[in-house]
Amino acid sequence: MSRNACPICKKPRQADHAPFCSPRCRDVDLARWFGEDYAVPGPPAAPEEVAPGED
Template structure:
C-alpha cells in the first residue's frame, strides 16, 4: 500500500500515510474544504442570478 499523499511506502505508525507530515497535510485538506463533495440538495444550490435580477429591490 502506498501513501495517498506522496505515494511512498506506508509506515505502520501513520497508516495509511508514510509519515506524520503526510497525515497532517491530508487533515489540512479536509479542514480547509479541499476534499469537500458537491451537494445536490436544493437548499445548497446557488440562487439563479436572473431570478435575483428580476426581483424588486427590498430593504435590508
C-alpha cells in the same frame, strides 16, 4: 497506485502512520479536510441541520 502507497506522496506506508508514510503526510491530509479541499458528495446541508440550536 499501490495499495501500500501513501495517498499523499506515494511513498510506502508506515504502520505507525497508516494509511500515510509520515506525520507530515497525515497532517497534509488533515489540512486538506480543514481547508475544504475534500468534500463528501451530497446536497448542501442547511445551517440548522449542521449545528442545531438549543431551544
